[in-house]
Amino acid sequence: MTGARPAPRRGRPGHDQTAVLRAAIELFNRQGYDATSMGDLAAELGLTKSAIYHHVPSKAHLLQEALDEALGHLSAVLDEARRDTGRTAYERLRSAVEGSVRVLVDHLPAVTLLLRVRGNSDAELEALRRRRRIDDELAELVAAAVAEGALRDDLPPDLISRLLFGTVNSLAEWVRPQGRYDAGELASAITAMAFDGLARR
């Protein structure tokens, strides 16, 4: 793990690209992308607006980076589920749910931003398309689990899929880093509710 290497830099010390990006994503989530000005971001970092543009080419670029981060990891979860042909669809679905929760928690700021994208630019539209592709594949996984008899068939599979991953995505509304629950607890709570139900039996 090359984790938190200080990485000896030359020249005048100060902020770098990733510091700006992290702060930007955090602000975008707190206030919304459009409600956040580059001036706000500069103030948050204790710099002038023009200093920001030394590190990053544009506001849209910051958003793009965040969306790529989120989509990349979500796609990876799906690739894994797709490659794993040795298990039942039901097992792979459970893994996909757990993986999605893990990505959401580990990359909370980026994923939260992704979930709020409205399609106001080409980059946002492209992100929506990529997200839609992921959702479609998850829906197929659900349909396969229904077809193999693991899930109830009195509900339309696509509806099941929307409710299931709607629940997962709703975590972004309240989960906070260092909060009460870790990714594992959240994942098992969701699978407990969604697959086994809340009612006592």
Place this chain on the structure above:
Amino acid sequence: MTGARPAPRRGRPGHDQTAVLRAAIELFNRQGYDATSMGDLAAELGLTKSAIYHHVPSKAHLLQEALDEALGHLSAVLDEARRDTGRTAYERLRSAVEGSVRVLVDHLPAVTLLLRVRGNSDAELEALRRRRRIDDELAELVAAAVAEGALRDDLPPDLISRLLFGTVNSLAEWVRPQGRYDAGELASAITAMAFDGLARR
């Protein structure tokens, strides 16, 4: 029902407050509140920007009206559940879920807007506070249902509440008016999944 009365008006015919409000909420949801300019709204209605201000005092007022609409109906659902002391907490919780779904579907634009508020103005902060109060009461209802033994007690009640109503709220992400499912179908699908589980038994 005074439903869709034409309401004979005097003076030059044209748009009115509610027409502007409806269009505004729709646009706010499509693009986001901050990304929507009053010019956009004017164009959508086929008017000039200044004409808008004949019907409505400000952009913020439009948002306020929408938030009040959503919060009013959601509060009503809760008042009903609170008054109904003759039933178990579990039964009242189920009613609250169904009622929330019905409000969400019947007032989809306003509720969607409420769910996206970030707290960027006093009005938004106040709406967040009112929403929080509602969420807290729903969490109490869940806790009561757990205490009375109707719901599983191996998950923290507040977590159950967040997952349950997170699922309900996630409907706003994809449900469309005149879509495939009506409020009743959605409510029963959610209760089926959340209370009885998706797994075949």
Place this chain on the structure above:
DNA sequence: ATGATTCCTGACCTGTCGGTCAGGATGTCA
């Protein structure tokens, strides 16, 4: 015909937005 009422336009104002640019400050390396 004539007010009264209602709706709408076009020109305009102030502030802020994302972004640029020339140059100065502050560090590392030789």
Place this chain on the structure above:
DNA sequence: TGACATCCTGACCGACAGGTCAGGAATCAT
């Protein structure tokens, strides 16, 4: 002591934001 790399400031730009205002246009009641 430089040369070099990096980071940062302050003044500035055109575009567009929310909003105002004076007056014109369309309809109703009399």
